[in-house]
Amino acid sequence: MGIAAGSVLAAAAAFAAQANFDGGNGGEGRYLVQLPPAAAPAKASGSAPAVAAPASLTTIVGGYSYDWTALQAAIDADTEVPNGYFIVGNATDPDYLFAYEKGSFGIDRVTPLASASKWFAGALGMRMAQAGIVTLEDPMRPPLAFWTTTGTKKDVKLKHTLSMTSGFNASPLVGGCQLLPAMTLYNCAKSIHDLRYDSLRPGNAPGAQYSYGPHGIQVAAAYLEAKDTSIQPGTSPARERNFHELFAQHVTTPLGMTSTTWYDPSGSAPTNPWVAGGAFSTPRDYAKLLRAFLGGSFITDMTTFTQQRTAGLPRVFVPAGAVNWEYALGSFVECDTPAACATSKINSSPGAYGWTGWIDRDTGYYALVATQIATGGDRKGVELEQVMQDLIEDAIANRTPVP
Template sequence: MGAMVTSRAAAAGVTSMGIAVYDSQDRKVYEQMVGDFTPDTRVAIASSSKMVSGTVIFDVIRQGLLSLDSTTGQVLGWTGDKANITLRHLLSFTSGMEPSNPCTTRVGITLAECVAQIATVPMKAPPGTRFDYGSTHLQVAARMAEVVTNKTWNTLFTQTLATPLGLPSGVTYYTAPTQQLGTTNPLVAGGLRASMNEYAKLLALVYHRGRYAGLEKGTLALFALQTREPYPSVVVGNSPYGELGYPYRYGLTAWLECTTPATGCDSISTPGAFGFTPWLDRHANYYAILGMQLGGGDVSGGVVAFSVDLENDLKPLIETALGN
């Protein structure tokens, strides 16, 4: 495993990264750092934010304030063909909305203002018929959570996850996470900053289906649904994994790393554009994080291809090392 990480990093020109593997008892059973990267180096984790955002929303559902069937019409007052978009559509990126909107990168506005702009854009497809990976779905889902809790997204994240897990205030969502700018219009799908050690607590919570460190977040049923593709017959539009040649489909804020997505996957992941890649495998009894924050010019062959290929090639080696 160590040899693979070292050689892949060298071949791609990656000089700063790390890997950590945890067993089902939350013991760190393997750790390796390349260059000056450390497990406490806090970085912009990009789309690794998605699974964390999903956990926050799962807990709003646990409290009975939303359900997966709550609609934008009911909660946000949306009308017309957009009014039937459900939280399930939003968390699975099958809302039929355009997957990106310039408002998600605007620092000087609020999440409510951004979502009001998203609401004006014509639909791309009816809800539940098309998958498009992108940021707008979770921006809208987060706004629904803000409305029913009467809290801002970052307050909700802090109270639901960060404070109970003992994470410092720097672990928060930004509009522009690499520059640490903007917290009133946080990029819910990609704005979190965290170190490997900090993220490990968030990943442990997901691995244990919301039952970790004395906490109960979300419901067991929601974490089970997370591992399944809710609309298996969708047309696949924008799919970063598809572009890399992987057959993986998407559940609720997580990639499903198996060949049976309609019935559920033991292994799920949430890799980010800067290379940070967390995943878990409940069958093989471990969870792991590839930590890094790379720019496009840092890697020959592309950042996401580097981290995702490395993750997928490490998986059998980790299973063997753990004796599974």
């Protein structure tokens, strides 16, 4: 109970810092993402770091020379991001196209991701679909046996819970059991099911509204855990894998992500991890995920994974930094206007502390702003990302072959 109570108090303070929502402006929120209960002090991973030297202004990778002078100058000029690690890569070259440490922020620094965790949830759902364990069209019942068989809530499917269209995100500021680590995912999903739907917005059908918040993704995690049919070997009695084991099986182990967990790795795995905002990772690990996304073999159906799922829907709560963007499965679809999201191939997942990773399947690169900023990081990370995108495109377009 002590752990749970501490998380609630810390979370209340975090939520209080975000409580400025403009109800008269289309439901657009002031803040981009929910803060985790508390930002743990960053620490190095257990393995000896192999931090690359700051990138030179020109790199030679894969037979091409890239000039990163303008990109590095823009990063250095941004005084609101004093410390960070910045990576640009592609799907074919094992070396980074660009890697730069600004200030003090090593490539193996373990960092809280906040809402950048959501892309992990989408990836796990897609990987389990590829394995034939789930489908995106799955209803919540029978794996979640408490699920109602009446009303619009009965029609919630896995695709809704991962795309902010489930009906459970009436407000990201409404408290929830996702902040109680000592619960179980199953019981947390039941609490959300019982309290966070029609009682807040009567008649809200799944797929009918776009509302950004943590509750649907928590339900998705409980469903994935309950749906798993693989048996953990060597246990007596045999049991199904828990959420952390599934994440390792389907995501981190295949990619060699050794410093990524859905909790502070210095502690123990909670039975009820905060799936929408509680993961930790390192720049090196997260870059492996982004590279895998771009490559197209880790997630074999990238169209399904990255396509917009909120176009034309009423926007109940939408982050101010993503007013024109749509939402996919755990990531935003970036575009200048909502109509442009239909053809956009840029997906991103920003976090409250500024951590922002994205892939650009048109230009053919992935990039990461890895940082930890206590206040306003969501705005700062996204603003720097937008500046970097044009400069990265220019550097790639103007690369020159090396004889």
